[in-house]
Amino acid sequence: MLQPQFASVADVKERLSAAGYLTDDAIATTVFLADRLGKPLLIEGPAGVGKTELAKSVATAIGAELIRLQCYEGLDEARALYEWNYKKQLLRIQASKDDDSWDEIHDDVFAEEFLLSRPLLTAIRRTEPTVLLIDETDKADVEVEGLLLEVLSDFQITIPELGTITATRRPLVFLTSNATRELSEALKRRCLYLHLDYPDAEREKAIVLSRVPEVAEQLAGQLVNTVRALRALELKKSPSIAESIDWARTLVALGLDTLDEQAVKDTLGVVLKHASDHERAATQLKLN
Amino acid sequence: MSGLLEREIAFLDALRVAGIQVSLAEVLDSTRAMGAIDLMDRESLRHAFAACVLKRPAHRTTFDTLFDLWFPPAIGDSVAGEFDADGELLELTDGDGEPPDASVLRDLLRQLLLDGDEDKLRRFARAVVNDLGRADSQPGRQSWFSYRVLRQLSPETLMASLLEALLAGQERGGLAERVARQTINERIRQFQEMVESEVRRRLAEDRGVEQVSKNAVQPLAEQVDFLRASRDDMAELRRQVFPLARRLATRLTARRRLGRSGRLDFRRTVRASLGTGGVPIVTHHRPHKPHKPELTVLCDVSGSVAGFAHFTLMLAYALREQFTKVRAFAFIDTCDEVTRFFTPGGDVADALAKMSSEAQLVWFDGHSDYGHSIETFAEKYPDAVGPRTSLLILGDARNNYRATGQQTLRQLVQRARHAYWLNPEPAAYWGSGDSASSQYADVIEMVEVRNAVQLEDFVQRLLPQ
Numbered sequence: 001m002l003q004p005q006f007a008s009v010a011d012v013k014e015r016l017s018a019a020g021y022l023t024d025d026a027i028a029t030t031v032f033l034a035d036r037l038g039k040p041l042l043i044e045g046p047a048g049v050g051k052t053e054l055a056k057s058v059a060t061a062i063g064a065e066l067i068r069l070q071c072y073e074g075l076d077e078a079r080a081l082y083e084w085n086y087k088k089q090l091l092r093i094q095a096s097k098d099d100d101s102w103d104e105i106h107d108d109v110f111a112e113e114f115l116l117s118r119p120l121l122t123a124i125r126r127t128e129p130t131v132l133l134i135d136e137t138d139k140a141d142v143e144v145e146g147l148l149l150e151v152l153s154d155f156q157i158t159i160p161e162l163g164t165i166t167a168t169r170r171p172l173v174f175l176t177s178n179a180t181r182e183l184s185e186a187l188k189r190r191c192l193y194l195h196l197d198y199p200d201a202e203r204e205k206a207i208v209l210s211r212v213p214e215v216a217e218q219l220a221g222q223l224v225n226t227v228r229a230l231r232a233l234e235l236k237k238s239p240s241i242a243e244s245i246d247w248a249r250t251l252v253a254l255g256l257d258t259l260d261e262q263a264v265k266d267t268l269g270v271v272l273k274h275a276s277d278h279e280r281a282a283t284q285l286k287l288n
Numbered sequence: 289m290s291g292l293l294e295r296e297i298a299f300l301d302a303l304r305v306a307g308i309q310v311s312l313a314e315v316l317d318s319t320r321a322m323g324a325i326d327l328m329d330r331e332s333l334r335h336a337f338a339a340c341v342l343k344r345p346a347h348r349t350t351f352d353t354l355f356d357l358w359f360p361p362a363i364g365d366s367v368a369g370e371f372d373a374d375g376e377l378l379e380l381t382d383g384d385g386e387p388p389d390a391s392v393l394r395d396l397l398r399q400l401l402l403d404g405d406e407d408k409l410r411r412f413a414r415a416v417v418n419d420l421g422r423a424d425s426q427p428g429r430q431s432w433f434s435y436r437v438l439r440q441l442s443p444e445t446l447m448a449s450l451l452e453a454l455l456a457g458q459e460r461g462g463l464a465e466r467v468a469r470q471t472i473n474e475r476i477r478q479f480q481e482m483v484e485s486e487v488r489r490r491l492a493e494d495r496g497v498e499q500v501s502k503n504a505v506q507p508l509a510e511q512v513d514f515l516r517a518s519r520d521d522m523a524e525l526r527r528q529v530f531p532l533a534r535r536l537a538t539r540l541t542a543r544r545r546l547g548r549s550g551r552l553d554f555r556r557t558v559r560a561s562l563g564t565g566g567v568p569i570v571t572h573h574r575p576h577k578p579h580k581p582e583l584t585v586l587c588d589v590s591g592s593v594a595g596f597a598h599f600t601l602m603l604a605y606a607l608r609e610q611f612t613k614v615r616a617f618a619f620i621d622t623c624d625e626v627t628r629f630f631t632p633g634g635d636v637a638d639a640l641a642k643m644s645s646e647a648q649l650v651w652f653d654g655h656s657d658y659g660h661s662i663e664t665f666a667e668k669y670p671d672a673v674g675p676r677t678s679l680l681i682l683g684d685a686r687n688n689y690r691a692t693g694q695q696t697l698r699q700l701v702q703r704a705r706h707a708y709w710l711n712p713e714p715a716a717y718w719g720s721g722d723s724a725s726s727q728y729a730d731v732i733e734m735v736e737v738r739n740a741v742q743l744e745d746f747v748q749r750l751l752p753q
Contacts, residue, residue, distance in 0.1 A: 009325065009332060029325065029335035036324040037317065044345065086563070138538075179531070181538045185343075189313055192339040195348070201471075226463070229470040234526055234637060261463045280638065285463050 002038045002170055005062040005129065006031070012061075021050070021057035022207050030194045031058060040152045040173035042137075042188065045196035047178055048240030054196070055133040055174035064129035064172065069119040071140035077147060081157060083116045110161040120151050123171045130171035137187075138177040145187045152190045198231060198240060207241060212248040222259040223248055230271065233284055239271040246270050296322065299358040300341060302498070306350050306505045314341045330361060350505050353485070357501050360489045362414065390420075390440045398446050401475045402453055409475075413482035416441065421487055432490040434483050443476045510740035514596035514712040515684075522595050525740055526602060526637065532740070533606030536747055550576040581678045581705065582613045586665060588683030589644065590620045590656045596712040597682050600743065602636045604680075607747070615672055618643060619661035622651035625669060656686055658724060659693035666696045678750060679704040681732070684713045687724040698731040710737040710746065 006012045012028040012035075023031070031054075034041040043051045059066040069080055077083075089109045096105050117125065123132040134148070151157060155167035175191060177183060199207065205224045209217065223244065231238045239247075247270045256263050265282070272278050296318065300310045318340040325332050334355050342351050393416060400409050421437045447469075454468040492500040510528065512521045556572035585604055587597040601616060608614055618626045624647040629639040651660065665672070673679055679700065701707040709728060711718065715736045718725035725734060737743050 025331055026335045026338070029332045030339040033321050033324060033336055033339055037320055039317070041339075180534055182535070185309075188343040189311055192317070193343045194339060195342075195345040197345070222467075225467045225471060228474075229463075229467045232470050234523065236530055264463060276638075285466050 003129075004036050005064075005172070006035050008032070015061040016057050019057040019060040020210065021054060021061075022203060022210060024199065024203055027054065027194065027196070030192060034174075034192050035172060037192070038170050040175060040191045041194060042175045042177065042183070042191035043194045043196055044177045044179050046198070046238065046240055048242035049196045049198060050241055051176040051196055052133065052135055055131060055176070058172065058174070059131035059133075062129055062131075062172075064131045065126070066131050066133060067119050067123045067126075067171070068133045068135060071134065071136045071138075071144065073139060073141065075140045075144055079118055080120050080144065080147060081118050081151075082121045082159060083118065084110070084161075085114045085116050089114050112162075115159075115162070120148075121157055121165070123173075124151065124155060124157055124165060124167045126171065127168050130169070132171040132173045134173065134175045136178065137175045138180045138183060142184070145184050149186060149190065152187070198228075198238070201225065201228060204228075204241060204244060208244055208248050211245045212252060214252045215248045216257060219251065219257060219259060220248065223251070226259060226264065227271065229285070230281055233281060235272065235277045235280065236274045237272070237277065243271045292322070292327070293319065295358060296337075298497075299337075299354065302354050302358065302501050303341065303351065305502070306354060308341070308344075308347045308350060310341050317341075330359060333359065346510070353488070353505060354501055356485050357488060357492050357497050360492070362489075364493070393420075394441055394446070397441055397443060397479070398450060401443070401446065401450060401472065401479065404471075404475055406478070409479055410482050413479060413486050417483055417486040417490065421483075421490070432487045432494075434480075434487040437483050437487075438480060443479055446476075447472060510744075512740075513714075513738050514599065515592070515738070517595055522599070525599055528740065529599070529602045529606050529636075532744060533603060536607060536744065537610060539748070550574045580610065580612045582615075582674070582676050583611045583680065584615045584617070584672050584677050584704075585680045585682065586617045586619065586623070586661075587681070588620070588656060588658070588661075589618045589649065590654075592686070593682070593684050593712055594644075596737075598640050599740070600680075600682050600710065600737075601630075601640065603743065603747070605630050605636050605639075612676075617665060617669065617672070618647055618649055619658075619665070620649040620654060621657035621660055622649065623661045623665040623668070624648040625672075655688050656683075657690050658683065658685060658687045658728075659691035662693035662696050662700070666700055673700050673703045675703070675705055677704045679707040680750075681707075681709045682712075683709075684711060684723070685709075685718075685725040685728055686722050689722050692724045692727050694727050694731055697728065701732050706750070707732050708746075708750070709734040710743075711735065712738055714738060 006015070009025075009028050009032045012032045013023050016023050016028070016031070030041060033039075043054060045051055056066060058064075092109055092114070093105055119132070123130050137145075137148075152173065155170050156164050158164045198204070201224050204227070205217075205220050208215065208220045208224060212220075215223075227239050227244050227247070247267065250267050250270045251259065251263070254263075254267070264285070268278060268281060272281055297315065300315055300318065303310050318337050321336040321340050322333070325336050327333060334352075337355065338348075338351060342348065397412065397416075400412055416437050417432065417434075420440050421432045421434065423431050423433060423436065450472050451465065451468055454472065455464060488500055510525070512525075517525065551574050553572040553574045557568050557570075560570055560572060561568040583604060585601060587601060589597045597618070604614055604616070614630075615625065615627045616630065617623055626639075626643045626647050629643045629646075630636065631639075651657075651664075709732045711725060711734055713723070713725070713736075717723065718729065718734070728734060735746055737746055
């Protein structure tokens with residue numbers, strides 16, 4: 001039931017970059033291990049460094065379907081695992097003829113037909129290659145973590161009325177988190193862990209170039225170095241890769257071919273999203 | 289294979305000693321991971337172990353340091369071989385072990401820093417540690433020192449000429465310089481780390497890995513004492529203020545939601561009852577309106593404790609939404625309200641800078657005077673402490689043997705809803721020397737807050753359930 005999708009670390013790199021995601025050694029090795037050991041992969045890091053994108057790209061690279069469970073406050077079993085379609089059950093009971101015995105109806109009502117499958121159950125039951133993305137795990141309540149444990153360690157779900165459903169083919173599971181709260185030790189222990197941080201200058205430049213091919217190479221280099229200088233300031237929200245890409249797009253749209261002080265000053269709003277960060281960058285980089 | 293396995297287990301054990309929890313399940317995972325990857329590639333082994341056992345980004349530095357010790361990139365001084373591969377570098381070692389002139393090495397370092405080729409830089413670091421870092425401590429025994437290397441090469445002093453080269457005629461003083469400076473700083477730091485790691489490796493070969501790994505591990509930023517924090521530590525801490533505040537806020541809202549809720553929400557109950565044929569089986573309640581205290585912070589901003597006061601003020605302002613009102617007062621030997629510097633959405637670090645230059649904090653000689661400051665505070669701002677206020681006093685209570693103003697403080701404490709004194713000194717030192725901690729502790733609850741972890745615990749206790 002464990003069917004690895006990748007042959008080697010180099011293979012991961014190659015296929016992910018074909019899917020439009022440039023990896024480094026750490027990312028490629030970790031993804032390879034997650035696939036090989038059949039363990040879920042927990043990805044943490046600041047917003048906008050491409051956590052969700054990684055899961056999507058892996059799905060594209062191995063030709064698997066992506067099933068996504070978006071976590072939010074108040075997410076519960078009925079939205080994550082499964083739910084009984086009680087309206088249909090009610091109809092079934094009302095439509096029953098007088099001679100149906102209660103036992104028959106009871107068994108009938110809790111059958112597959114009345115089960116509404118939610119993302120986790122769907123991912124477990126699929127027989128084709130599947131990537132399960134549990135996005136922003138830290139936004140969900142603590143109880144949801146407990147609910148994930150059985151799925152993540154044994155790839156099975158127990159439904160009291162039906163029994164235990166075990167995965168016929170293990171999905172590749174990615175969990176992402178912005179670390180707004182510390183996830184429980186139990187959950188972390190069941191996962192491999194990857195901390196995605198801002199990439200080094202070279203890789204960031206390559207990412208910008210691949211996402212915004214119109215931008216000149218020299219401009220991309222300037223842009224990446226400036227973004228890195230901004231990250232070194234003590235800002236409320238440091239610009240991430242998503243912002244670098246937006247910035248490159250903006251510069252291209254404005255037809256600028258060099259990033260001088262005037263250009264930075266005019267377009268700083270694309271990378272910095274707080275008024276106080278804006279002021280701070282302007283004074284420290286002496287833009288005025 | 290068994291030798292490798294023992295090495296792995298010893299390494300994971302060293303991680304545990306350094307304070308990183310590694311469970312048995314994680315040991316098994318890393319062992320399986322070793323079987324899956326190419327063991328000839330040292331970096332991929334590092335990434336594999338990191339994926340299996342490292343569950344917190346803050347532990348990364350410790351992990352890397354220990355990994356470099358237990359799985360060293362080279363053994364002995366295999367420098368000569370390395371240099372053969374690179375004709376450019378070869379001429380510098382002279383071949384006969386004679387250490388080359390420091391100025392030649394500096395020129396080479398300058399070129400390497402300019403190019404930014406990590407691999408070459410690493411090999412250079414290995415070579416210079418071999419040449420310059422060695423000292424014979426006893427006959428037959430060698431010792432290795434990073435400061436010998438860094439002092440002779442002093443990479444920081446290369447900054448000016450590197451800047452010149454990188455800017456290549458561009459205008460100085462502007463954005464371009466800032467960006468270039470940043471790049472160079474990063475590379476210099478990288479080089480220093482390489483040298484330090486190389487020195488640790490050589491030491492480990494001499495004295496055994498266990499010995500070195502014990503001393504090599506730096507405490508995490510959040511566990512560094514405020515009073516002993518270096519500038520880098522403080523910068524790192526300040527960077528953590530917002531994530532910390534966000535984490536605290538999330539935890540608090542979660543706790544509020546869990547608590548028993550308030551009045552019946554009639555509309556939602558009836559709506560939900562439709563699903564059960566009009567019988568209200570599940571009732572819904574409105575959430576309680578959270579109680580938000582007013583916060584008044586009175587902090588000592590004199591030199592010794594300024595770092596602590598700044599960090600705590602930043603945190604208080606980052607958590608502003610959790611309070612109805614935050615008022616801040618600062619003092620050295622007299623007291624002034626500094627709330628006006630903290631505008632909503634404004635930059636807290638700027639506010640702190642403005643506060644130290646513009647606020648009236650010195651009255652007599654600029655040495656801490658808690659007594660006079662407390663008296664002034666009580667006299668000038670009688671409305672600052674009321675029945676809804678949580679009063680926080682920050683300071684080490686080192687009063688230079690002056691009057692304490694204990695009675696005034698007692699009255700303030702009685703007026704406030706809660707009152708705490710956060711002291712960045714270890715509790716064992718309270719009351720020693722000119723510390724008035726024990727007098728103050730009689731009238732106000734004094735809490736030891738030496739590092740960010742303790743502060744986090746305290747904030748959780750302060751905020752309402």
